[in-house]
Amino acid sequence: MTRPTQGLLMAFLGAVLVRLAFTDDYLRYVTAWMKWPILVSGVLLVGLAVGLVLSGHEKHDGHGHDDGDDGHGHGGIPLVTWLLVLPGLVTFVISPPQLGSYLAERRAGEAQTVAEPASLTDLEGDEVVPVDVTEFIWRAQDGGTTLEDQPVELTGFVSYDQQENWYVTRMTIGCCAADAISYQVKVADADKPARDQWVKVTGTYETGSGTDGTNPPSIVATGVEEIGAPTQTYE
């Protein structure tokens, strides 16, 4: 692998990172605070690539020490370094979407463990209150009494199960999409929208559902509104 090729591979990866950070597409893969690390490391990679190519030209017939040799690969760089082109290739060709119903349905039936939310939504009064899917599940597992007779609005994407049920679903990520955990709330009394359609579901908690932590809680829907996917799809 020649020096300029090495530089090109590094610069390509750097450019992909910069592009992801600028377009907010990075939110499909990692948490919001990663924006600046991604942007900065992308810029650094492009800069390093330029420096690498330039310094190679300076001492073109130099002492030959720019060829680290490790016995495999040519010019000292392992052959697997070619794989560096893959993340960029996948990003542009497949343009991977945010995680959706495919993974949520594969992971259905796992225990939905929820830590107590840092701040709880105020649930006093008769108006419809928007509540996070994870908070709804936490309140249900907490006995469900705080949700009774309270009209709420849940936002998430649609996932199915093998029976005829559908769920308003949300993913959470701690670091990146590899550690995603899916949270489902079963929707009763409403027609199934298409898989992965984002919806706002208004309704009330079905008393006694989802308190054991293994089965998802249910919401008895009074209205389902189809919406576009939010910028930040993970809770």
Added chain:
Amino acid sequence: MSSTAPTREPDVRRPIGQVEVVALVILAILVSSRWLVPLLDHPSLSTWSTIFVAIVIQSTPFLVVGVILSAVISALLSERLLSRIIPKNPALGVPVAGVAGVGLPGCECAAVPIAGSLIRRGIAPAVALTFLLAAPAVNPAVIVSTAVAFPGQPEFVLARFIASMLTAVLVGWWVLSRGARLPISKRLRDFGADMSKREKFVETVRHDFLHASGFLVIGAMLAAAVNTFVPRHVVDTVAGQAVLGVLTLALFAFVVALCSESDAFVAASFTAFSDTAKLVFLVVGPAMDVKLASMEAGTFGVPFARQFVPVVMVTAILSAVGIGWWLL
């Protein structure tokens, strides 16, 4: 690097060089993506690629930081400063390196090039490798996220800290006892003796990044495949059995390659498993996984990784089981 580097063919003689080919391929991808995308729309493939890209872009900033720190260590730190930081006696240096790991709040990808450059600067491999094992496992970010994921179980945080530290130190002493018999790639030893500081900086960055990043991509591909295609309830079927549960979660930690700041949340979701098995998952993951093993093979050489990887796995499992039995 050998002193007699293979002579490269001059690029000018070739009508189409490597650069042009790579540039053309990248261009072709960008242009054709509009037509290719609908063909590659299967949900399993797009889920795999989401997780694959996620692991790569989550790890790259940490790898870049690690590579730059490694270049600083290689090119800028003076001998005097280095010898003052690291204790003379490697047997004592091992636990010191373990404690020093508390100060690097990064993921394991940053630690690999840093450990490589420490060895390059003449630090005993045992000390550098202890740091490599400790840094991702015992830093404050990991401690906090473990406490959040296991509310009301402070003993879990303590057990994780002790078991990870124990693993790092025990493996460090093992490396020390193996001494020269451990085949660490020679390439690390004599690197750029005749370079200026600036050259050395650029060369270290180039060398370390290109030697680790390809292996990171391989690790990410495998981990994404496991994440996408292996349903977690397969893992749950052995939850009831003590020994099998421990071994399964250890293996699972190896193949899913989560970053240490978030693996506690995943561990908490294995409700069917014993606390000890969950602890094994948390201790094995930061010390060794498919992504790390791959990067270590690239940085320290395949013969080294073939010995190091199983020793770390066994030590991590035994430490976690011992500490779990004591504390949990």
